[in-house]
Amino acid sequence: xxxxxxxxxxxxxxxxxxxxxxxxxxESGARSALLVDRTxxxxxxxxxxxxxxxxxxxxxxxxxxxxNDQLAxxxxxxxxxxxxxxxxxxxMYLADVARRVILVVLFDNRTTxxxxxxxxxxxxxxxxxxxxxxxxxxxxxPRMADGFVGEAEDEIDRxxxx
Amino acid sequence: MSMxxxxxxxxxxxxVYYGPGLGGKTTNLEYVYQKVAPASRGKMISLATETERTxxxxxxxxxxxxxxxxxxxxxxxxxxxxxxxxASRKLILKGVDGVVFVADSQLERMEANxxxxxxxxxxxxxxxxxxxxxxxxxxYNKRDLPNAAPLAELQQTLNPGWPVLEAARxxxxxxxxxxxxxxxWQADGQWFERAPYYEAVALTGEGVFDTLKAVSKVVLKxxx
Ligand SMILES: Nc1nc2c(ncn2[C@@H]2O[C@H](COP(=O)(O)OP(=O)(O)O)[C@@H](O)[C@H]2O)c(=O)[nH]1
Ligand SMILES: [Mg+2]
Numbered sequence: 001x002x003x004x005x006x007x008x009x010x011x012x013x014x015x016x017x018x019x020x021x022x023x024x025x026x027e028s029g030a031r032s033a034l035l036v037d038r039t040x041x042x043x044x045x046x047x048x049x050x051x052x053x054x055x056x057x058x059x060x061x062x063x064x065x066x067x068n069d070q071l072a073x074x075x076x077x078x079x080x081x082x083x084x085x086x087x088x089x090x091x092m093y094l095a096d097v098a099r100r101v102i103l104v105v106l107f108d109n110r111t112t113x114x115x116x117x118x119x120x121x122x123x124x125x126x127x128x129x130x131x132x133x134x135x136x137x138x139x140x141x142p143r144m145a146d147g148f149v150g151e152a153e154d155e156i157d158r159x160x161x162x
Numbered sequence: 163m164s165m166x167x168x169x170x171x172x173x174x175x176x177x178v179y180y181g182p183g184l185g186g187k188t189t190n191l192e193y194v195y196q197k198v199a200p201a202s203r204g205k206m207i208s209l210a211t212e213t214e215r216t217x218x219x220x221x222x223x224x225x226x227x228x229x230x231x232x233x234x235x236x237x238x239x240x241x242x243x244x245x246x247x248x249a250s251r252k253l254i255l256k257g258v259d260g261v262v263f264v265a266d267s268q269l270e271r272m273e274a275n276x277x278x279x280x281x282x283x284x285x286x287x288x289x290x291x292x293x294x295x296x297x298x299x300x301x302y303n304k305r306d307l308p309n310a311a312p313l314a315e316l317q318q319t320l321n322p323g324w325p326v327l328e329a330a331r332x333x334x335x336x337x338x339x340x341x342x343x344x345x346x347w348q349a350d351g352q353w354f355e356r357a358p359y360y361e362a363v364a365l366t367g368e369g370v371f372d373t374l375k376a377v378s379k380v381v382l383k384x385x386x
Contacts, residue, residue, distance in 0.1 A: 007165060014169030039257025040221075040237065041165050041174045055204050055223045059237065063209070063218060066253040144166075144173075148230045149386035155226045155234075156378050159202055160194075160371040 009134055014044065020126045021046035028119035029111030034104040035097070035127070036061045043101055050106075065094060065102050082120070084113065095120050098128040100135065164259050164385065172233045175381050176257055177374075180282045181264035182274035183243025186303040189364040190264060191222050191238055194374060197367065198224055218242065218250050236378055243278065252285045260297035260381040261286075262373055263357075264364075265320055267302050267310035272319060279320055294324045297380035300359040301373045306366070313361070323347075323354035331355065 009017075021033045025047045032047035034054070040062035042054050050057065065083065072080045083094040093105045093116050103124060107116055164175040179187040188208070195206045202225045209218035219239050226234040241251040263282065265275045283293050300321050304310060326332055326346060332353040335346035339358065346355045358376055362369030 008168060009166075010168040014167070037165060037257070039165075039176055041176075041257075043165070043167070053205050055235075055237075056207050056221065059207065059221045059223075063253070066256070067218075067250075070249050070253075144232070144385045145230050148232070149383055151229045152226060152234060152382040153379055155229060156375055156382070159198060159224070159226060160375045160378075 007135065009043075013130055013134055016130050017044050017127065018046055020123055020130070024105070024119055024123040028105070028107070028116045030105045030107035030116055030119075032106040034058070034061075034106075036102045036104060038062055038066070038100060038102065047106075061094065061102055061104055065096070082117075086113075093117065093120060095124050097124050098131045100131045101127070103127065164381070166232075166385075170233075171231055172235070173385070174235050174237060175259040175378070176237045176239065177260045177262065177377060177381065178254055178258045179238065179240040179262045179264055180251070180255075180278065181243060182266055182271060182278040185243060185264045185266035185271070185275075185278075186362070186364040187240035187243070187264045188220050190262075190301075190303075190362075190370050190373070191220050191240055193364060193367045193370045194224065194238065195222055197371070201225075202227070218247075219254050234382075236381075238374075243274075248281065248285070251281070252288060255285050255289055255291070258286075258289075258291070258296070259384075260377045261293070261299075262377050263298070263300045263320075264362075265300060265302050265316060267304045267316065268307055269309050269311045272311060275316075275320055294355070297377055297384065298357045299373055299377045299380075300357045301362050301369065302359060303362045303364050303369075305361045305368075306363045313359075317356070317359065321356045321359060323356040326353040326355045 017035065021044065024033055032050060034045045035043040036058040037043050040059040042058035045054060068080050068083055079096065081096050085092045089108050091107055095103045097103050103120065105116055105120060164173060166173050179190055181187055191206065195203060204223035207221040219241060222238040224236045224238060239254050241254050263279060286293050302313065302316050331346065333346060334344060334348065337343040337345045337358065345358060346353065360369045360373045362373060364370055
């Protein structure tokens with residue numbers, strides 16, 4: 001049992017993730033790809049910049065996936081590895097990555113669900129490799145620079161000062 | 163679980179408001195939403211039923227700005243209080259960095275408070291977290307009501323203290339907010355610690371920011 005923990009990733013992982021997501025968009029014809037962690041935080045975004053509130057979107061995505069996890073269990077499934085939400089013009093396809101993060105692909109009728117699905121499969125494998133090594137190598141908890149806490153406290157007092 | 167992204171230089175921390183149904187969790191977030199400068203907060207999302215009770219969660223991102231080069235954000239969540247929404251409550255605790263327990267001070271809600279506290283402990287344990295080791299503060303809300311229980315009784319029932327085993331923490335610590343009271347103390351050869359507590363009237367905002375400040379500071383200290 002432990003208290004709060006944190007995870008982090010650096011320049012190298014971020015670059016690798018962007019590379020993988022760009023490849024996916026190129027090969028699938030999708031508009032945009034986002035990575036959201038299971039706690040609802042936006043991890044990465046590639047492609048057309050979203051016109052919606054990405055922070056809220058990330059939080060709802062995690063909730064959506066978690067709720068569906070519960071539904072899967074009720075059916076006797078471990079999980080639904082992927083979810084598809086179909087709109088008239090815009091659709092989204094969500095896939096689990098190593099049970100750590102969720103890949104969200106946004107696409108319209110310039111491509112097809114079949115192609116997106118196909119390309120996502122390879123992408124998930126590549127991303128899983130990155131995230132799995134990140135979570136196993138990151139034994140040392142990240143620490144912020146000296147002075148961070150003091151400055152953050154001042155900022156909290158200012159913002160929440162009424 | 164705070165996420166530190168060194169590439170985009172962002173830190174996100176998750177704070178969860180927990181407690182019995184109708185205790186005032188959503189009201190806390192609504193007050194924060196109203197009072198924080200619009201540039202410093204995102205949209206408030208409420209997944210609520212038609213009768214306005216929280217169904218899944220409320221969500222409010224608050225931006226502390228850039229600190230030592232890192233864009234620092236708090237994600238505030240509330241959970242639904244009703245017993246039958248336990249699955250949602252458990253999901254929202256995933257990756258939590260800090261917890262505010264919003265207790266309803268009304269005497270007739272004492273049992274609901276106790277149940278919610280136990281439920282918080284159990285749900286955290288299922289994720290492998292230990293409440294006594296997380297940044298944690300207790301808020302006694304609805305202090306304006308005539309049927310509010312005395313503080314001493316609320317403390318005794320909801321925040322009586324847990325044993326402190328690590329030698330490094332076994333040091334008498336006064337409660338800076340309540341003169342004459344202790345946060346860490348020794349009794350009968352054993353050491354105990356209790357969570358800091360705040361009185362609040364969330365409806366008017368009294369105590370709302372004090373509570374939020376307290377928990378967010380402990381969360382950030384854990385990163386330093
Ligand atoms: N008198 C009083 N009423 C409050 C206070 N805080 C919240 N309420 C009311 O209590 C009810 C439930 O509050 P809500 O925030 O929805 O509770 P939640 O279920 O914990 O999210 C609402 O009618 C609020 O207006 C308070 O400090 N004093
Ligand atoms: Mg609520």
